[in-house]
Amino acid sequence: xxxxxxxxxxxxxxxxxxxxxxxxxxxxxxxxxxxxxxxxxxxxxxxxxxxxxxxxxxxxxxxxxxxxxxxxxxxxxxxxxxxxxxxxxxxxxxxxxxxxxxxxxxxxxxxxxxxxxxxxxxxxxxxxxxxxxxxxxxxxxxxxxxxxxxxxxxxxxxxxxxxxxxxxxxxxxxxxxxxxxxxxxx
Amino acid sequence: xxxxxxxxxxxxxxxxxxxxxxxxxxxxxxxxxxxxxxxxxxxxxxxxxxxxxxxxxxxxxxxxxxxxxxxxxxxxxxxxxxxxxxxxxxxxxxxxxxxxxxxxxxxxxxxxxxxxxxxxxxxxxxxxxxxxxxxxxxxxxxxxxxxxxxxxxxxxxxxxxxxxxxxxxxxxxxxxxxxxxxxxxxxxxxxxxxxxxxxxxxxxxxxxxxxxxxxxxxxxxxxxxxxxxxxxxxxxxxxxxxxxxxxxxxxxxxxxxxxxxxxxxxxxxxxxxxxxxxxxxxxxxxxxxxxxxxxxxxxxxxxxxxxxxxxxxxxxxxxxxxxxxxxxxxxxxxxxxxxxxxxxxxxxxxxxxxxxxxxxxxxxxxxxxxxxxxxxxxxxxxxxxxxxxxxxxxxxxxxxxxxxxxxxxxxxxxxxxxxxxxxxxxxxxxxx
Numbered sequence: 001x002x003x004x005x006x007x008x009x010x011x012x013x014x015x016x017x018x019x020x021x022x023x024x025x026x027x028x029x030x031x032x033x034x035x036x037x038x039x040x041x042x043x044x045x046x047x048x049x050x051x052x053x054x055x056x057x058x059x060x061x062x063x064x065x066x067x068x069x070x071x072x073x074x075x076x077x078x079x080x081x082x083x084x085x086x087x088x089x090x091x092x093x094x095x096x097x098x099x100x101x102x103x104x105x106x107x108x109x110x111x112x113x114x115x116x117x118x119x120x121x122x123x124x125x126x127x128x129x130x131x132x133x134x135x136x137x138x139x140x141x142x143x144x145x146x147x148x149x150x151x152x153x154x155x156x157x158x159x160x161x162x163x164x165x166x167x168x169x170x171x172x173x174x175x176x177x178x179x180x181x182x183x184x185x186x
Numbered sequence: 187x188x189x190x191x192x193x194x195x196x197x198x199x200x201x202x203x204x205x206x207x208x209x210x211x212x213x214x215x216x217x218x219x220x221x222x223x224x225x226x227x228x229x230x231x232x233x234x235x236x237x238x239x240x241x242x243x244x245x246x247x248x249x250x251x252x253x254x255x256x257x258x259x260x261x262x263x264x265x266x267x268x269x270x271x272x273x274x275x276x277x278x279x280x281x282x283x284x285x286x287x288x289x290x291x292x293x294x295x296x297x298x299x300x301x302x303x304x305x306x307x308x309x310x311x312x313x314x315x316x317x318x319x320x321x322x323x324x325x326x327x328x329x330x331x332x333x334x335x336x337x338x339x340x341x342x343x344x345x346x347x348x349x350x351x352x353x354x355x356x357x358x359x360x361x362x363x364x365x366x367x368x369x370x371x372x373x374x375x376x377x378x379x380x381x382x383x384x385x386x387x388x389x390x391x392x393x394x395x396x397x398x399x400x401x402x403x404x405x406x407x408x409x410x411x412x413x414x415x416x417x418x419x420x421x422x423x424x425x426x427x428x429x430x431x432x433x434x435x436x437x438x439x440x441x442x443x444x445x446x447x448x449x450x451x452x453x454x455x456x457x458x459x460x461x462x463x464x465x466x467x468x469x470x471x472x473x474x475x476x477x478x479x480x481x482x483x484x485x486x487x488x489x490x491x492x493x494x495x496x497x498x499x500x501x502x503x504x505x506x507x508x509x510x511x512x513x514x515x516x517x518x519x520x521x522x523x524x525x526x527x528x529x530x531x532x533x534x535x536x537x538x539x540x541x542x543x544x545x546x547x548x549x550x551x552x553x554x555x556x557x558x559x560x561x562x563x564x565x566x567x568x569x570x571x572x573x574x575x576x577x578x579x580x581x582x583x584x585x586x587x588x589x590x591x592x593x594x595x596x597x598x599x600x601x602x603x604x605x606x607x608x609x610x611x612x613x614x615x616x617x618x
Contacts, residue, residue, distance in 0.1 A: 015379055015468060017583040024559040025588075027223050028255065028262035032230050047585035049467075080380035083413060084583060085559070086315040088227060088331030108413055109384050110315055114331035165210065175337055176235045184212070185341055 001171045005100045005122070005142040006152075009134050010062055010072035011055040016048065017084035018111060022093040023047040024085075031092060040089060041068040041096035054136035063097055070097040074142065076134050077104040082111025088118060095120035101142050103130055103149060103160060116166045119174030124149075125161045133158065188443025190351040191418055192386040195326040195440050199309045207350035207449070215247070216308040216325075218338045221294050222252040222285075224313035224331075226269040231336035242277050243342035249281040249303055250274060251294035256285045256554040260562040292521035292553030295319040295491040299403065300523045302433030306421040307440040311338055316491050316580065318409045322402035323429060324421035324439060329410065349415045350449035351386040352377075356393030358456040363615045365501060366397055366404035367493065367578065367598035371462045372454065374412045375472025383413030385449065388442070393456045394419060399428045400497040407492040408580050411469040461601050461614055463576075466593040467584045475601055475613045484573040486511070486606040487587070488599055489518030489550070490558040493578025496527045496538075502603035503538045505617045506545040512609035516557065516567035517542050518550040525553055547606075560588035569594075576605050 022043060029039045045053070045062040054060025063070045075094070081104035082090060091114050094102070101122045102115070115123040122144065130149070134140065138153035142160070150157040163170060172178035179185045189197060189204065197205040199213040220228050233240060242248050250270055255263035267285050274282040281303070283291040291297035295316050298304050306324035310317060313335045320327035330344070338344050354373055374381070387409045394402065402419050409417030419425075421439045429437055463478060465471040488494065488502055499519070519525040528539040536544075543549060550556055550566045557567035558579040569575060569592035577587070582594035597605070600614035607617070 017581075017586075019559070019581070019583045019586045023585055024223075024254075025562050028260060028266060028562070030230075030262075030265075031227050032234075047590055049584045049590065080383070080413065083379055084315065084410075084581060086313060086317075086329035086331055087224065088313075088333060091331075106380060106383065108380070109415055110329050110331065110410075114333065117337075118331065118333045175333060179337070185337075 001144065003144050005074065005144065007073035007139065008071055009074045009076050009136065009138050009140045010070065011131050011134050011136045012048065012075065012077040013052055013055060013131060014078035015080045015083055016077055018082055018087050018090040019084055020047040021045055021082065021090040022087065027087060027089050037096060038068040040093040044070065044093040044097040055131060056135060060136050073098050073100045074140050075099055075102045076130050077102065078131050079105040081107050083108035086110045088114045091115045091118060091120045105129070116169050117175035119170060122163070122170060126158065127161065128158050130158060187447060188445035190386065190446040190448065191324065191388060191420055191440060191442035192326055192351055192416060193348060194442060195307060195309065196346065196348050198440065205348045207348050209348045210345055211348060212343050212345050213309060215311055215338050215342050215344060217247050217249060217303055217310045218335060219249045219251060219294060219298060219310065219312035219317065220335055221254055221314060222266045222270060223254045224335065225250060226266045227332040228313055228335040228339065229269060229273050231332055232339045235336060236340040240340060242339050245278045246280045248279055248339060249298065250279055251283045251291060251297050252285045253292055253294045254555045255561055257552055257566060258562040258564050263562060290522060293491045293494065293555055295407065296495055296520040296524065300432065300521060302429065305429055305433055305435065305437060306425060307438045311335065311344065315410045316407050318414065318417045319403050319407040319491055321406040321409065321416050321418035322399060323425055324419060326416055326418070328416045349384055349386045351388050352382055353388045353390060353448040353451045355391040355451065355453045356456055357391050357453060358393060360393050360396050360456055363461055363600065363618055364456065364459060365598035365600055366401035368459065368462050370405050370408040371464050371472060371596065372459055374408065374470045375462065377412055379411060379468055379470045380413040382409065385414055387412065387414040387417045389417065389419050395422060398497055399424055400495045403495065404492050408469070411580055461598060463601065463611065464582055464596040466582055466595065469580065469582060469596060475611060478611050479613055481611040482574065483513055483576045483605060483609065483611060485514040485516065485575050486602050487516045487557060487567055487575055487577040487579065488602055489516065489520065489556055490579040491520060492580040493599060494518055494520035494524065496524050496531065498578055498599040499528055499538050499542065500531070501599040503533055503541040505600060505603035505614060506607065507533060507536065507541045509545055509607050511546045511606040513606060515547040515606045517547045518556040518567065519553045521553050557587050560586060576602050576611060578602050
């Protein structure tokens with residue numbers, strides 16, 4: 001687990017569901033095939049309505065045509081991020097596109113659990129309406145130990161909720177690594 | 187302090203006398219279900235983590251039901267079912283309902299119930315968010331991702347945080363113009379799509395006792411649409427009868443304590459409720475039908491785990507009988523069993539199947555999830571433009587049924603059937 005995550009932010013609103021994160025027609029690619037799995041990066045966040053894609057302006061592609069990785073490695077969103085389907089392809093798609101941290105006001109339960117147990121990135125929660133404080137393309141720095149995010153573009157700093165119970169699983173790298181470390185599986 | 191039904195099931199499976207909301211516990215799993223979309227990824231992680239020669243923890247407790255991408259020419263989708271087949275043979279999995287074989291069933295949540303895999307007091311996990319459907323049988327059932335499913339495959343266990351329980355009580359009798367879909371859309375509209383996040387939703391009251399087992403499944407199915415961890419209904423005679431007709435195993439029903447603590451109790455008087463829709467693009471975007479009647483629609487869709495059961499088609503057929511639909515109406519029976527019963531069950535001497543057919547509905551060639559979640563471009567009923575669709579399914583997110591430009595309204599089969607006859611959103615009371 002990194003101590004500092006720095007990069008460009010992509011801003012989304014409330015209730016971003018997993019169909020928007022990775023549309024169902026793309027759930028067919030192999031995750032173990034190194035070439036095929038890139039498709040998940042290519043279509044990450046491709047079903048977000050254009051006007052809501054990259055707030056506040058909208059109409060900003062998360063991944064450019066023909067690319068598999070995003071120029072944005074931090075996502076900032078409102079409440080209930082990842083609602084809907086249990087498809088683990090959703091957090092995987094964000095991971096393949098290069099996301100290192102998501103900061104949301106709240107998460108849907110299964111999505112949060114998948115993010116943690118797969119160890120795909122750090123899912124932070126915050127009590128602040130950060131999606132109104134950041135603009136897509138701003139540069140941010142997350143200090144993981146201090147549970148804080150700074151908008152380097154505006155110079156303002158914000159508090160994040162501590163990772164809490166799940167920090168042990170995230171720092172181990174996921175549920176399997178954690179279970180081995182704690183003797184639950186051999 | 188007593189425990190709710192959900193707490194008691196979790197305590198029993200954790201080997202503890204008592205659990206409280208917020209406790210993290212490791213529980214023993216009775217059944218793991220997976221399908222063609224998430225099965226291959228789960229198998230991959232299982233092999234990576236437990237070794238190429240690993241065996242599943244119990245070959246009779248892993249149930250595999252391909253149902254999502256069945257009637258498609260998509261090569262990747264076909265390959266995913268091949269991966270399931272190989273795994274089933276390698277592991278000696280007992281319950282596999284293979285596509286293209288006489289064992290094929292269709293939509294996993296309905297098939298699980300029909301085949302006797304949903305039992306009171308048990309713990310069921312599935313790699314599908316609508317696994318919560320099985321809470322209708324008085325069990326703890328919830329959706330998980332591939333990593334968690336792979337963990338269960340190898341160990342038969344998983345950690346869970348015990349959820350607090352929200353109780354929803356329906357007083358009075360269910361009037362003929364309301365269905366379980368109306369009840370759950372009312373709840374979701376009231377508490378929002380994250381109103382029950384991390385929580386158990388328990389449904390009770392005289393109205394719930396009146397509902398058939400299938401209707402109870404519709405109710406629990408959409409607990410996830412309010413963010414719920416599980417939906418649950420205490421078992422009664424109807425539950426026990428349904429399960430004992432399909433499963434030979436001894437039923438060990440669990441009931442909540444009288445002094446259980448609920449996080450909240452919300453009561454509904456059924457007499458005061460009206461038919462309702464969820465407007466685009468969120469299941470909590472509630473409007474009573476009278477507010478939106480006359481809204482033009484391009485197509486109707488009756489199908490899925492929540493809206494493609496016999497009772498759903500029976501309700502639609504009551505309205506469609508002897509009339510013709512004005513807009514394309516796609517019909518997708520959830521399972522082969524549903525399809526068979528539609529051909530057998532008669533309303534005034536005519537089978538439900540032929541009533542639907544004679545009304546001009548387009549009936550799918552076979553049961554599957556079909557366009558409920560869009561799917562590959564050749565999926566039956568998939569939206570591909572700016573269609574306005576009125577559907578008995580459970581989600582109307584942007585792009586959910588295929589096209590990002592289409593708009594989906596959710597409603598009961600009664601409301602969908604009435605609207606299909608007019609080509610605009612219509613109150614089913616006009617036909618009842």
